[in-house]
Amino acid sequence: MNNASKSKIISFSRTLGFSKIGFASxxxxxxxxxxxxxxxxxxxxxxxxxLERNLDERFDPNKILEGCRTAIVLAINYYNPDNNQSIPTxxxxxxxxxxxxxxxxIIKLKLISLAEKIIELFPESTNLTFVDSGSLPEKxxxxxxxxxxxxxxxxxxxxxxxxxxFLGIILTTVELEPDEPHKDYCGDCTKCLxxxxxxxxIKPGLVDATRCISYWTIETKSYIEIPxxxxxxxxxxxxxxDICQEVCPWNRFAxxxxxxxxxxxxNKTELTKDYIENLTNEEFxxxxxxxxxxxxxxxxxxxxxxxxxx
Numbered sequence: 466m467n468n469a470s471k472s473k474i475i476s477f478s479r480t481l482g483f484s485k486i487g488f489a490s491x492x493x494x495x496x497x498x499x500x501x502x503x504x505x506x507x508x509x510x511x512x513x514x515x516l517e518r519n520l521d522e523r524f525d526p527n528k529i530l531e532g533c534r535t536a537i538v539l540a541i542n543y544y545n546p547d548n549n550q551s552i553p554t555x556x557x558x559x560x561x562x563x564x565x566x567x568x569x570x571i572i573k574l575k576l577i578s579l580a581e582k583i584i585e586l587f588p589e590s591t592n593l594t595f596v597d598s599g600s601l602p603e604k605x606x607x608x609x610x611x612x613x614x615x616x617x618x619x620x621x622x623x624x625x626x627x628x629x630x631f632l633g634i635i636l637t638t639v640e641l642e643p644d645e646p647h648k649d650y651c652g653d654c655t656k657c658l659x660x661x662x663x664x665x666x667i668k669p670g671l672v673d674a675t676r677c678i679s680y681w682t683i684e685t686k687s688y689i690e691i692p693x694x695x696x697x698x699x700x701x702x703x704x705x706x707d708i709c710q711e712v713c714p715w716n717r718f719a720x721x722x723x724x725x726x727x728x729x730x731x732n733k734t735e736l737t738k739d740y741i742e743n744l745t746n747e748e749f750x751x752x753x754x755x756x757x758x759x760x761x762x763x764x765x766x767x768x769x770x771x772x773x774x775x
Contacts, residue, residue, distance in 0.1 A: 470586045471641045477582045478539060481575045482724050483633075484626060485540040487610030490643045491533045491636070493525035494605050504671065511675040513684055523600040526636055530593050534640040538603075538610040539579070540621070541572060543727040544629035544719040547734070552701050555738045557773045560679065560705025561629065563757040564734050565727035572596045572633045580635055587639045595634045603632045611644035617669040618657035618709035624650070627716035650715070660712035662698040678706040682772065687764035691771060699772040703736060704758050732756070738773045741766055 471488065478486045502520060510516045522528040526536055545564050552558050562568065576594035583592050595601045604615050613623035613630070620628045651669070658666045665676035674680040681691045682704050700708065710716055722728060733752075744752075749763040758766070 467639065467641055470639075473586060474537070474579070474583060474641075478579055481578055482541060483539045483575065484542040484630065485612050485623060487538045487607070487612040487644045488641050489536040489538060489606050489610035489646075491526040491536050493527070494602055495524075497602065497605055498524040500671075509667075509671075509673045509675065511680055511684065512686075512689070513674065513680075519600045524602055524605075526601065526606075529601065530591065530636040530638070532591065532638045533636050535637050535643070536606045536610065537579075537635040537637060537641070538607045538612050539572075539576065539633040539635075540607065540612050540623060540626070540630040541568075541575075541633070541724060541727075542626045542629060542720065542722045543568065543631055543724070544626065544722055545727070545729045545734075546721060552735065553737075555773060555775055556735050557701050557703030557738070557741070557769070558707075559703065559734055559736065559758060560707050561710075561734075562631070563704055564729045564732055565722075565724075566755045567757045567759070568631045568727070569596050569598075569757075571724075571726045572631055576633045576635055580637075583635070583637055583639060587637075590637055590639045592635055592637045592639075595636070596631075601634055601636075603634055606634060607632055607647075609643075609646050611647045614647040614649045614651070615670055616657065616713065616715075617651050617655065618661075618666055618713065619670050619672045620710065622650070622713070622715050624715070625718065625720075627719040628710050628713060629716065629719050654714060656712045656714065657709040661709055662700055663695055666709065678702050678708070678772075682706075682765075682769050683761060687762065687768045691768070696771050699774075701772060701774045703741070703766065703769040703772050704761065736766075738770055738775075741770050 580592040613621040616622040622628045663676045753759040
């Protein structure tokens with residue numbers, strides 16, 4: 466099962482700054498596929514029509530990479546402490562994952578470096594890298610690989626860093642010994658279900674996107690008006706949310722990230738209503754060019770001003 470090579474891959478992942486790594490087999494996820502299909506049929510995915518496509522591929526890594534034998538799952542800590550425990554008046558909060566630089570490119574480069582290491586060890590191998598791309602079931606693979614478990618808020622939770630981790634995956638044709646799937650340590654806790662101000666978590670592990678603050682402030686087009694029920698319960702979140710993470714007891718173990726690109730430095734973590742309303746397109750592009758917030762464009766950010774409580 467190439468245990469020596471597996472150790473080298475683990476060691477090299479550490480040098481790249483990854484916080485955790487796990488190895489999973491690539492059998493299809495049958496039951497999970499049925500749950501997802503029902504979720505989509507009920508319209509819980511809202512306007513994210515891409516989720517209706519490629520269901521077979523989405524739950525079977527072998528449909529993505531022919532001859533796939535192993536999914537290597539990487540997690541990287543992005544946590545930054547919040548110096549403002551309460552949100553000032555007329556100020557909107559940005560989700561923690563968007564405080565630093567956009568994680569997609571940063572993690573992608575790290576994964577490519579690790580894939581090159583695998584090719585060095587196994588010259589005949591084929592390897593594909595994924596960061597929130599394609600239709601890979603990242604969270605399911607993360608639990609299967611022992612990186613963490615899928616909490617009742619649907620996010621991956623790790624014992625060491627809580628849920629403040631980004632995931633990256635490499636599918637490889639190399640057969641490496643799989644790790645034990647992670648146990649669920651949520652127990653009887655329901656803090657995330659109770660704490661969600663829009664009751665988006667309809668049952669443990671299942672989120673109705675159409676009730677989720679992150680969905681409305683990130684996924685929807687800027688010309689779509691946010692429902693009043695969401696606005697009135699938004700707790701001034703203008704990009705993403707984090708509430709179900711902030712109430713999670715496991716996040717008391719969160720540690721400040723060592724990854725320079727994810728550290729806050731001078732980046733804004735909150736935006737006042739006046740600041741957003743007076744922001745020009747040129748200023749927006751310059752200030753947020755390296756951050757995930759650029760995804761919604763200035764029109765989306767200005768639309769989200771309605772979420773700020775006065």
